Amino acid sequence: MPNTVDTAHIQSLDSAHFLHPFTDFKDLNARGAKVITKAEGIYIWDSEGNRLLDAMSGLWCVSVGYGRKELADAAHQQMMALPYYNSFFQTTNVPAATLAAKLASLAPKVDGRSFEHVFYSSSGSESNDSNVRMVRRYWDLLGQPQRKVIISRHNGYHGSTMAAASLSGMSYMHAQGDLPIPNITHIEQPYFFENARSGETSDEFGLRAAGWLEAKILEVGPDKVAAFIGEPVQGAGGVIIPPATYWPEIQRIVDKYGILLISDEVICAFGRLGHWFAYEKFGYKPDLVTFAKGVTSGYIPLGGVLVGDRVAKVLIEQGGEFNHGYTYSGHPVACAVALANLQIMESENLPERVRTDLGPYLASKYAALNEHPLVAHAESCGFVAGLVLVKDKRTGERFDPDLSVGMLCRKHCFANGLVMRAVGDRMIIAPPLVMTHAQIDEMVALILLCLDLTWQELKTAGYVQ
Ligand SMILES: *Cc1c(COP(=O)(O)O)cnc(C)c1O
Numbered sequence: 288m289p290n291t292v293d294t295a296h297i298q299s300l301d302s303a304h305f306l307h308p309f310t311d312f313k314d315l316n317a318r319g320a321k322v323i324t325k326a327e328g329i330y331i332w333d334s335e336g337n338r339l340l341d342a343m344s345g346l347w348c349v350s351v352g353y354g355r356k357e358l359a360d361a362a363h364q365q366m367m368a369l370p371y372y373n374s375f376f377q378t379t380n381v382p383a384a385t386l387a388a389k390l391a392s393l394a395p396k397v398d399g400r401s402f403e404h405v406f407y408s409s410s411g412s413e414s415n416d417s418n419v420r421m422v423r424r425y426w427d428l429l430g431q432p433q434r435k436v437i438i439s440r441h442n443g444y445h446g447s448t449m450a451a452a453s454l455s456g457m458s459y460m461h462a463q464g465d466l467p468i469p470n471i472t473h474i475e476q477p478y479f480f481e482n483a484r485s486g487e488t489s490d491e492f493g494l495r496a497a498g499w500l501e502a503k504i505l506e507v508g509p510d511k512v513a514a515f516i517g518e519p520v521q522g523a524g525g526v527i528i529p530p531a532t533y534w535p536e537i538q539r540i541v542d543k544y545g546i547l548l549i550s551d552e553v554i555c556a557f558g559r560l561g562h563w564f565a566y567e568k569f570g571y572k573p574d575l576v577t578f579a580k581g582v583t584s585g586y587i588p589l590g591g592v593l594v595g596d597r598v599a600k601v602l603i604e605q606g607g608e609f610n611h612g613y614t615y616s617g618h619p620v621a622c623a624v625a626l627a628n629l630q631i632m633e634s635e636n637l638p639e640r641v642r643t644d645l646g647p648y649l650a651s652k653y654a655a656l657n658e659h660p661l662v663a664h665a666e667s668c669g670f671v672a673g674l675v676l677v678k679d680k681r682t683g684e685r686f687d688p689d690l691s692v693g694m695l696c697r698k699h700c701f702a703n704g705l706v707m708r709a710v711g712d713r714m715i716i717a718p719p720l721v722m723t724h725a726q727i728d729e730m731v732a733l734i735l736l737c738l739d740l741t742w743q744e745l746k747t748a749g750y751v752q
Contacts, residue, residue: 292334326353342716348585361627383617402593411553411579412446444523477529493530514547519565522554525710526673534569557581560669561642589621705733
C-alpha cells in the first residue's frame with residue numbers, strides 16, 4: 288500500500304488539538320498516537336503500512352467486518368433522499384420506523400413478554416441515560432415515586448455520561464466526577480476467578496453472587512428499588528462470564544421484589560454471543576434492553592433501548608408527554624445503515640454461525656491457551672473471550688498491579704500485528720463475527736506468540752521462573 292499519509296504531521300496535529308477519550312493526554316503526546324488509515328475485512332492498517340488483525344472489532348462494534356459496501360451504499364442513498372429530519376414534532380422517517388419494527392421482530396419473546404417498542408439515541412451511554420429517565424418515569428406513573436434506586440455492579444460498564452458513568456461500576460471513573468449521582472448503588476460482580484471461595488463450584492458461586500442483589504435490595508429497602516442493570520457478559524470490565532446459575536437467580540430475585548430488569552446488551556446483542564439478544568442465551572426476561580455498537584457494526588453512531596411491554600404500556604397509556612429525547616433520536620441515515628447491517632447479519636446467518644460453529648471453534652482453541660505457563664482461566668462465550676495473566680499458575684498468584692503486565696502483553700500484540708485489549712491483568716478479544724476458521728487459527732497463533740514474548744520478557748527481568 289503506498290504510504291500517502293504524513294504520520295509525523297498527523298501526530299503533531301493530534302497532540303496539539305485532539306483530546307482522546309479515556310487517555311492520559313501527556314503520556315500519549317509523548318509517544319504519538321498510532322494513525323489508523325484503512326481497514327478491510329478483519330484487518331486494519333496504520334499510516335506506516337503495518338497490518339494488524341483486529342481481534343477487538345474496533346471497540347466491540349465492527350461485527351460484520353470492515354469495508355462492507357452495502358453499508359456505505361445505504362448511507363449514501365439515505366443521505367441523498369433525506370439526510371436528516373427530527374422526530375420530535377409528530378413526524379417520522381422511513382428507516383426509523385422500519386428499523387423499530389425490525390428490532391421488535393428480532394427480539395425473542397419470553398413467557399409472552401415481548402418488545403414492541405424502541406427509543407433511539409446515538410450511543411450506549413445516552414441509551415442508559417434514557418433508561419434512568421424511563422425507569423423513574425415508569426414508577427412515578429405507577430404512583431411509586433419513592434422507587435428511585437438503580438442497582439448496578441462493580442466493574443460493570445454502562446457508558447461515560449453522568450448517569451451512565453454512575454451506573455458503571457468503575458471506581459476510577461467515579462473518583463473524577465463526584466459520582467455516582469444519587470440513588471445509584473453497586474453490588475459485587477460475578478467474577479469467579481477473583482471472588483469465588485476456595486472449593487466453591489461455579490454454580491454455587493453464581494447463586495451466591497446473585498444473592499448480593501437480594502442483600503442490597505433489603506439494605507436499600509425493597510420499596511425504594513426501581514431497577515437492576517447488568518451486562519449479560521461484562522465487556523469493558525474484562526469479559527467476565529457469569530456462572531450459568533447467575534442470571535436465572537437474578538431473575539428470581541427481581542421478580543420477587545417486582546423491580547425492573549435492564550439488560551445492557553450494547554456489546555452482547557446482534558450475534559456476539561450467538562443470539563440476536565443475549566438475554567435469550569442466559570434465560571432471563573428483561574424489561575429494557577440497551578443496544579448500540581453492533582446495531583450498525585460501528586459504521587455510524589446509533590443506540591437505543593428496546594422497551595418491553597410492561598414499561599411501554601405504562602408510558603404510552605398513562606404517560607402524557609415524556610420530556611426526554613435527542614436531536615438525533617431516530618436519525619434516518621443511522622437507521623438506514625442499521626437496517627443494511629442487520630440484513631447482512633441475517634443473510635450471512637451470523638448469530639447462528641457464532642452459536643453453532645464459530646463460537647465452539649473459538650472456544651476449543653481458547654481452552655488450549657490454558658496450557659500456557661502465563662495463563663489462567665482462558666474462556667470464551669460466543670465471540671468474546673478472556674484470560675488472566677498469572678505469576679504462578681499452580682497457586683493462581685497474580686502479578687503486582689504496578690507491573691502492568693497486561694500492557695506489557697498488549698505492547699507485544701501491537702508490535703506483532705494483533706489488536707488485543709488489556710484490562711488490568713486480563714487479556715480480552717471480541718473479534719468480527721465474519722471470521723473463517725483459518726482466521727481464528729491465525730488469531731490464536733498470534734495470541735500464543737505474544738504470550739510467549741511476554742513470558743520471555745518477564746523471565747529475563749526475573750518476574751517469573
Ligand atoms: C460501550 C458500552 C456502553 C457505552 O456506549 P457508548 O456508545 O460508548 O456511549 C454502554 N454499555 C456497554 C455494555 C458498553 O459496552
